[in-house]
Amino acid sequence: DSGVTQTPKHLITATGQRVTLRCSPRSGDLSVYWYQQSLDQGLQFLIQYYNGEERAKGNILERFSAQQFPDLHSELNLSSLELGDSALYFCASSGGLARNGELFFGEGSRLTVL
Amino acid sequence: KNEVEQSPQNLTAQEGEFITINCSYSVGISALHWLQQHPGGGIVSLFMLSSGKKKHGRLIATINIQEKHSSLHITASHPRDSAVYICAVLYNNNDMRFGAGTRLTVKP
Numbered sequence: 001d002s003g004v005t006q007t008p009k010h011l012i013t014a015t016g017q018r019v020t021l022r023c024s025p026r027s028g029d030l031s032v033y034w035y036q037q038s039l040d041q042g043l044q045f046l047i048q049y050y051n052g053e054e055r056a057k058g059n060i061l062e063r064f065s066a067q068q069f070p071d072l073h074s075e076l077n078l079s080s081l082e083l084g085d086s087a088l089y090f091c092a093s094s095g096g097l098a099r100n101g102e103l104f105f106g107e108g109s110r111l112t113v114l
Numbered sequence: 115k116n117e118v119e120q121s122p123q124n125l126t127a128q129e130g131e132f133i134t135i136n137c138s139y140s141v142g143i144s145a146l147h148w149l150q151q152h153p154g155g156g157i158v159s160l161f162m163l164s165s166g167k168k169k170h171g172r173l174i175a176t177i178n179i180q181e182k183h184s185s186l187h188i189t190a191s192h193p194r195d196s197a198v199y200i201c202a203v204l205y206n207n208n209d210m211r212f213g214a215g216t217r218l219t220v221k222p
Contacts, residue, residue, distance in 0.1 A: 043200060044212070045212075103159045107155070
């Protein structure tokens, strides 16, 4: 058990809809990262938050947004969903600013867009 | 061309064999991670390296910053080592790029 909790584990929705994925980091970890893993593109870094502030942005689409709340949990919002958004979405946490910080991954949220 | 190249893509070994997985990247990095992903999908961080060598049990990871290359070695491989091993590089701006992964199967 990594200590990182993601909900929901599975989600099925339709094109055009909006969903919210939630991540609770390990106790004490200030950094939260979101990743997308799809069959055709592999793992991709989406975005990082540190103590409530955005720290780094990767290949995150404009239809996607995220935030980290004062209690350090984070949410990833995916809107105007397309078939190609079907993927596993992972959250990870670490203790510092990510430089040389070990990552702890959640079990992922599997999103299926029909 | 992927910024992070892993080889081989697939690897089948007999139990007990010594295994090496390679990772090359094209520009300077802050750190490199080796990750393990089992068939169930969960990801575990094995190592984080910025220089030199690290060892944990039967796993050894090395990195050569000048040559922009890292290797993951598994000694005395076991069927439970069967998984996908993924190399990920962390850039100075905290962006992270992943290799395509190496699928390892260890047969008893």
